[in-house]
Amino acid sequence: MRRDTGLIIALDETDAKRALEVARSVSDTVDAIKINWPLILSAGPNIITQMSEISDVICDLKVADIPNTVRLIVKEAVSRRASGVIVHAFTGEDSLREAVSAAGTAEIYAVTEMSHPGGEMFTAPHAEEMAEMGVRCGVAGFIAPATRPDRIRAVRSIAGDLKILSPGVGAQGGDASSAISAGADYVIVGRAVYGADDPASAARSIAKEIRPFL
Amino acid sequence: MRRDTGLIIALDETDAKRALEVARSVSDTVDAIKINWPLILSAGPNIITQMSEISDVICDLKVADIPNTVRLIVKEAVSRRASGVIVHAFTGEDSLREAVSAAGTAEIYAVTEMSHPGGEMFTAPHAEEMAEMGVRCGVAGFIAPATRPDRIRAVRSIAGDLKILSPGVGAQGGDASSAISAGADYVIVGRAVYGADDPASAARSIAKEIRPFL
Numbered sequence: 001m002r003r004d005t006g007l008i009i010a011l012d013e014t015d016a017k018r019a020l021e022v023a024r025s026v027s028d029t030v031d032a033i034k035i036n037w038p039l040i041l042s043a044g045p046n047i048i049t050q051m052s053e054i055s056d057v058i059c060d061l062k063v064a065d066i067p068n069t070v071r072l073i074v075k076e077a078v079s080r081r082a083s084g085v086i087v088h089a090f091t092g093e094d095s096l097r098e099a100v101s102a103a104g105t106a107e108i109y110a111v112t113e114m115s116h117p118g119g120e121m122f123t124a125p126h127a128e129e130m131a132e133m134g135v136r137c138g139v140a141g142f143i144a145p146a147t148r149p150d151r152i153r154a155v156r157s158i159a160g161d162l163k164i165l166s167p168g169v170g171a172q173g174g175d176a177s178s179a180i181s182a183g184a185d186y187v188i189v190g191r192a193v194y195g196a197d198d199p200a201s202a203a204r205s206i207a208k209e210i211r212p213f214l
Numbered sequence: 215m216r217r218d219t220g221l222i223i224a225l226d227e228t229d230a231k232r233a234l235e236v237a238r239s240v241s242d243t244v245d246a247i248k249i250n251w252p253l254i255l256s257a258g259p260n261i262i263t264q265m266s267e268i269s270d271v272i273c274d275l276k277v278a279d280i281p282n283t284v285r286l287i288v289k290e291a292v293s294r295r296a297s298g299v300i301v302h303a304f305t306g307e308d309s310l311r312e313a314v315s316a317a318g319t320a321e322i323y324a325v326t327e328m329s330h331p332g333g334e335m336f337t338a339p340h341a342e343e344m345a346e347m348g349v350r351c352g353v354a355g356f357i358a359p360a361t362r363p364d365r366i367r368a369v370r371s372i373a374g375d376l377k378i379l380s381p382g383v384g385a386q387g388g389d390a391s392s393a394i395s396a397g398a399d400y401v402i403v404g405r406a407v408y409g410a411d412d413p414a415s416a417a418r419s420i421a422k423e424i425r426p427f428l
Contacts, residue, residue, distance in 0.1 A: 014286060037275070038286035041294075044258045061251070064278040064302055066330040072228060072252035080255075088278055090304055092332020116280040118306020122344070126336050133335075 001032055001056050001083060001107065001163075003185060005207040006214050007176075008058065009199075010034045010167060010190035011051075016043035022194045023054045029203040032056040032083065034188055045080055052081035058165075062111060063087040067098035074102040084109055086143060089130035090123060096137040107140035107163075112155065115145035115168050127151070131158040141165060141185070146174030149182035156183030169206070171195070176206055180213040215246050215270050215297060215321065215377070217399060219421040220428050221390075222272065223413075224248045224381060224404035225265075230257035236408045237268045243417040246270040246297065248402055259294055266295035272379075276325060277301040281312035288316040298323055300357060303344035304337060310351040321354035321377075326369065329359035329382055341365070345372040355379060355399070360388030363396035370397030383420070385409075390420055394427040 009030045013019040016039070023033050033055045039047060040059075051057045059082040063073050070087065077085050084107040087099045099108045112134065113119060113127035123130075131142060131154075141163030144155040155164055166184035168174035170192025179187050189206055196202035223244045227233040230253070237247050247269045253261060254273075265271045273296040277287050284301065291299050298321040301313045313322045326348065327333060327341035337344075345356060345368075355377030358369040369378055380398035382388035384406025393401050403420055410416035 012283070014290070036279075036283060037277075038283060038290055040255075041259045041287065041290040044260075045255045046258075062278045063251075064276045065250075066328065067332070069226070069250060069252060073255065076228070076252055076255040090336040091328060092330070092335040092337075094330060094332040096332070114280065114305060116306070116308060118281070118308040118310070121306040121347075122304040122336070122340050123306075130336070 003031055003214070005029055005031055006180060006186050006210045007203060007207045008032045008034050008165060008186050008188045009193050009203065010188050011039065011194055012036060012190050013194060014038045014042040016047055019047070020050060020054070022199045023051055025200040026193060026203040027055045029200065029207050030055060031186060032058050034058040034060050036060040048077060048080040048082055056083040057081065058084040058086060058109070060086045063099060064091045065095065067094045070095045070098045071102040074099050078103055078106045082106060084140065086111060089134055090126065093133050093137060096134065096139065100138045109141045109143055109163070109165055110134040110139045111143045113144070113151060115147050128154065128158060131155050135159065135162065143167065144184065146176070146179035146184065146187055147172055149178050152179060152182040152184050176209050177213050180210055217245055217428070219243055219245055220394060220400050220424045221417060221421045222246045222248055222379060222400050222402045223407050223417065224402050225253065225408055226250060226404050227408060228252045228256040230261055233261070234264060234268070236413045237265055239414040240407060240417040241269045243414065243421050244269060245400060246272050248272040248274050250274040262291060262294040262296055270297040271295065272298040272300065272323070274300045277313060278305045279309065281308045284309045284312045285316040288313050292317055292320045296320060298354065300325060303348055304340065307347050307351060310348065310353065314352045323355045323357055323377070323379055324348040324353045325357045327358070327365060329361050342368060342372060345369050349373065349376065357381065358398065360393035360398065360401055361386055363392050366393060366396040366398050390423050391427050394424055
């Protein structure tokens with residue numbers, strides 16, 4: 001994935017028409033579009049391919065299964081033109097290795113910790129361990145919350161020069177420049193862009209905020 | 215979900231035509247059909263509705279996300295006629311509560327522990343804690359590995375009269391009667407049925423093995 005603006009849009013829409021409209025309007029300003037299961041379940045898996053004609057697509061599938069099922073899910077997403085797939089690390093090393101192997105030249109980003117309150121219960125206590133495992137498994141990068149720059153720094157200290165993608169900017173309270181300063185390569189912005197009256201202009205304004213820190 | 219035979223088939227096929235054929239051939243013998251993401255990604259989400267016309271459908275989505283995304287995924291699956299949805303417990307209490315609430319009259323089954331080697335790393339050490347949390351959240355039941363009847367007993371001691379569904383019978387080495395004796399209500403069988411030359415006859419033979427223990 002290129003890094004022109006350091007901005008990824010999380011297109012958490014379930015309406016395919018609206019999602020494609022927003023994608024087209026921001027495609028000049030974002031490095032990738034992240035989509036997830038609700039859109040795929042509502043619009044059908046072909047939405048991955050349609051999005052890939054507009055921008056690089058990261059499928060945020062939070063894959064969390066046994067190795068064989070992980071392989072089938074990642075292969076299917078990549079065959080539909082996903083450039084990257086987000087998978088959970090907590091299902092362990094064999095599942096994560098299988099994701100990396102199934103992805104081929106596409107990129108696997110591992111979730112080591114979730115930023116919602118429930119994420120404190122079982123993911124946060126193992127985040128460092130999971131990041132070390134991710135490095136061993138050859139992931140392309142990690143997801144780390146923009147709402148907690150200290151956690152981005154912790155992942156960066158383990159991740160070396162792997163990529164860090166930080167969700168939670170905008171509506172969830174995270175700040176793009178703080179996230180990038182703390183070590184994120186990309187920030188992921190959802191509602192603040194797709195929910196804006198003018199998504200293209202909202203995206204440009206966040207990209208401008210990031211620019212001095214890249 | 216009814217319990218006539220205590221048998222659920224895991225239809226881990228990615229070919230929709232073949233999956234529907236197998237589903238029709240075993241529908242008299244199984245209490246439900248479990249399908250997962252690879253089939254949905256390959257055949258499209260309408261496969262959930264098509265399967266629901268043949269049998270009760272459990273969507274094994276291993277949902278593992280923030281509460282809002284969990285809600286959207288579960289709602290979408292239920293609106294397409296899933297009778298039950300399998301979600302991970304490790305994303306914490308808020309996510310699990312949201313799944314139960316979004317499911318309405320459909321059933322949520324929580325994964326507290328995974329049976330592949332990687333499952334030992336981060337899920338198994340928290341399995342009991344997650345099962346207790348599942349009871350608090352009002353899940354309909356739990357998934358516990360037939361390959362390890364001691365783990366079924368451990369979950370049963372926490373789950374009270376909630377349902378326990380046990381995968382891993384057949385190709386993975388688990389034994390249907392041991393799983394039921396240990397406290398499972400249903401066994402989930404995959405390849406040993408859908409991969410058989412005669413899936414209907416394979417299903418009947420496993421149902422017969424379970425019968426004396428129900």
